Amino acid sequence: MDINYTEKVREIFSRREAPPLCCVHSYGCQQNVNDGERLTGMLCSMGCGVTDDMTCADVIILNTCAVRENAELKVYGNIGELKRLKEQKPHMVIGVCGCMAQEEKTAEKIKKSYRHVDMVFGTFATAELPRLLYEVLTERKFVADTAERENECPEGLPMVRSCSYKAGVAVMYGCNNFCSYCIVPYVKGRERSRKPENIIEEVKELVNNGCREIMLLGQNVNSYGKGLDEKINFPELLRRIDSIDGDFRIRFMSPHPKDATKELFDVMAESKKICRTIHLPLQSGSDRILREMNRQYTAEKYMDIVSYARKKMPGLSITTDIIVGFPNETYEDFTCTLDIMRAVKYDNIFSFIYSPRTGTKAAEIADMTPAEDKSRWFRELLAVQREISDEHYKRFMGRELTVLFDSVYKEEFISGKSDEFIITLVKGDPSLIGSMRKVRVTKTHNWAVEGEIIG
Ligand code: 5AD
Ligand code: SF4
Numbered sequence: 001m002d003i004n005y006t007e008k009v010r011e012i013f014s015r016r017e018a019p020p021l022c023c024v025h026s027y028g029c030q031q032n033v034n035d036g037e038r039l040t041g042m043l044c045s046m047g048c049g050v051t052d053d054m055t056c057a058d059v060i061i062l063n064t065c066a067v068r069e070n071a072e073l074k075v076y077g078n079i080g081e082l083k084r085l086k087e088q089k090p091h092m093v094i095g096v097c098g099c100m101a102q103e104e105k106t107a108e109k110i111k112k113s114y115r116h117v118d119m120v121f122g123t124f125a126t127a128e129l130p131r132l133l134y135e136v137l138t139e140r141k142f143v144a145d146t147a148e149r150e151n152e153c154p155e156g157l158p159m160v161r162s163c164s165y166k167a168g169v170a171v172m173y174g175c176n177n178f179c180s181y182c183i184v185p186y187v188k189g190r191e192r193s194r195k196p197e198n199i200i201e202e203v204k205e206l207v208n209n210g211c212r213e214i215m216l217l218g219q220n221v222n223s224y225g226k227g228l229d230e231k232i233n234f235p236e237l238l239r240r241i242d243s244i245d246g247d248f249r250i251r252f253m254s255p256h257p258k259d260a261t262k263e264l265f266d267v268m269a270e271s272k273k274i275c276r277t278i279h280l281p282l283q284s285g286s287d288r289i290l291r292e293m294n295r296q297y298t299a300e301k302y303m304d305i306v307s308y309a310r311k312k313m314p315g316l317s318i319t320t321d322i323i324v325g326f327p328n329e330t331y332e333d334f335t336c337t338l339d340i341m342r343a344v345k346y347d348n349i350f351s352f353i354y355s356p357r358t359g360t361k362a363a364e365i366a367d368m369t370p371a372e373d374k375s376r377w378f379r380e381l382l383a384v385q386r387e388i389s390d391e392h393y394k395r396f397m398g399r400e401l402t403v404l405f406d407s408v409y410k411e412e413f414i415s416g417k418s419d420e421f422i423i424t425l426v427k428g429d430p431s432l433i434g435s436m437r438k439v440r441v442t443k444t445h446n447w448a449v450e451g452e453i454i455g
Contacts, residue, residue, distance in 0.1 A: 005130035006046050012137050013047035020058035022048040027075060028065025030253060031217050032098060034168040035126065036063045039097070041158035042129050050160060055085060059093045059133070064100035066183050068355040072100055079114050086116040093136050095119040097126070102187040105358070107144045115142075122146040123188050126154060153194045165434040166213035166404065167206050171199055171237065175219035177256065179283070180294045180361040181323065181354060184219055193224050196232055200240060207246035212436050213404055214241070216252035222259040234259075235267040242271040247436075249404070249419060250274045254281055254321075258296040260305050269312040276313055277347075277421040280305070281321040285340035286333035289326050292362070299340055306344050317420035319348040324381055325374030326354045327367035334377045338384050345392045347422060348447075349385050353378050389446035396422065396441045396449050403439045405432045413450075423448035 013020055022043040026036030039061055040050060051057050062078060065071040079096065086092050094117045100106050102122030110117050118136045121128060125145040135143045153173055161167055172193040175185045203214055216238075218224060224234040234255075241250055250273045255264070257280055268274050280302075284290050287298045297305075310316050322337060341349070353374050356363040403424045405416035413425040414432045424439055425448055426432070432453075439451040 005134045008134050009046040009130055019047055019049050021051040021056055022059040023051050023054050023057035024061045026063040030168050032063055034170055034217055037159045037161055038157050040160040044160050045158045061095040064098040066099035066187055083116045093118050097121045099187040107146050111142055120144045124149040153192055155198055167211050168215045168217045169202050170217045172218035172224050183357040186359050193228050196237055203241055204244055207248050212248050214250050220256045221252050222255040235263040238267050242273050254279050257302050257305055265309045265312045275419045276315055277317040279319045283323050285337035289329055289333050317347045318344055320346050322349055322351040323354050324378045327362055327365040329369050345388055351381055386446050393444040397444055399441050401439050404436045425450045426453055
């Protein structure tokens with residue numbers, strides 16, 4: 001018989017004077033944030049309240065990212081800082097989960113060197129949280145669950161959303177691509193897609209509750225549908241979500257260029273709700289490096305995709321990810337990346353210096369490219385992008401953008417994102433946050449535009 005650990009933990013917590021507070025801190029990508037909202041939901045169903053302040057929390061979960069070494073170092077730094085807190089509040093439970101926790105070396109290292117941590121559980125063990133917490137609470141021992149499981153998509157687990165007006169909705173989990181630099185397929189497992197009816201139901205519920213922006217999430221969203229009984233692909237899923245009634249906009253992240261079909265851009269162009277923006281990770285503009293990365297497209301194929309997309313949607317805004325300094329990259333390879341950047345005119349780039357990840361193919365390559373060269377090229381890349389944005393953002397001058405406001409910027413401004421995913425600043429009141437308004441652009445920078453609300 002299945003033991004209901006959620007009930008058991010709830011019972012333990014109910015004996016406390018006040019309900020315990022939980023704090024889930026997610027690092028890294030949007031998918032992780034989404035997983036974190038599920039962990040918070042599960043903790044709430046076990047009787048916890050929620051706090052953003054770790055010093056007040058009784059259960060702290062660090063939901064980690066393993067994509068680059070910097071991310072891991074940050075997590076270890078934060079785990080170290082929690083030691084003092086635990087000394088002051090010995091009953092506190094500290095858990096480490098997510099991508100880093102799925103790596104074999106992490107659980108060992110934490111058990112040995114960070115003895116104030118109570119539990120470590122990998123990406124395959126999210127649904128095990130109630131059992132793990134029960135074991136910690138009843139036996140006060142260190143527990144770990146980093147087993148790889150034949151993973152289904154998590155369905156029916158509660159979620160507590162961190163924002164009411166924009167939300168991420170996972171459409172698929174895992175990745176089958178094995179780009180040679182990337183740890184994700186090893187820590188998140190093989191691709192699996194959620195049933196369309198479950199996705200649509202989640203979107204409808206969010207929209208009925210006033211959500212204005214739905215971000216469809218997946219490691220490789222446009223390979224959605226493989227392995228499902230129903231024959232469906234990502235463009236068809238988009239069509240169905242686009243036809244849901246309500247005043248909301250749709251975005252998705254991230255598609256892989258090798259799976260970016262004409263049908264995808266046709267659906268985007270026909271749709272009313274899908275934003276005119278796409279994040280299309282380039283990684284490198286050099287065919288030799290792309291081959292070594294196992295990206296399965298060439299620079300020419302990438303440019304063909306961009307040309308088709310812009311033919312269908314002339315104003316399309318494009319953003320990208322770029323890795324500088326892949327093993328044995330030369331300056332000539334690097335300049336091919338700059339060429340593509342200049343040809344595409346990205347509105348924003350997310351750029352990273354290559355970070356070797358143990359277990360990946362690229363980490364085995366003897367790398368002769370000096371670190372100083374990589375840093376210098378990285379700075380050059382940022383300078384080139386600044387020039388491009390300086391020029392390219394001017395196209396918004398005088399134009400009317402639809403903006404969903406989400407934060408205060410430097411006290412004076414309210415900041416939001418336009419349909420093109422351009423940061424847009426207006427002078428106004430924080431009560432604007434969560435609302436969607438038309439803005440006329442009066443000034444452009446290389447990272448944002450400023451404007452006035454109209455109407
Ligand atoms: N080193 C540097 N950047 C990486 N990324 C993924 N793996 C690595 C790595 N080992 C970047 C890619 C990816 C983004 C999410 O992180 O650009 O698209
Ligand atoms: Fe990593 Fe490539 Fe999969 Fe993206 S597509 S998660 S870069 S392996």
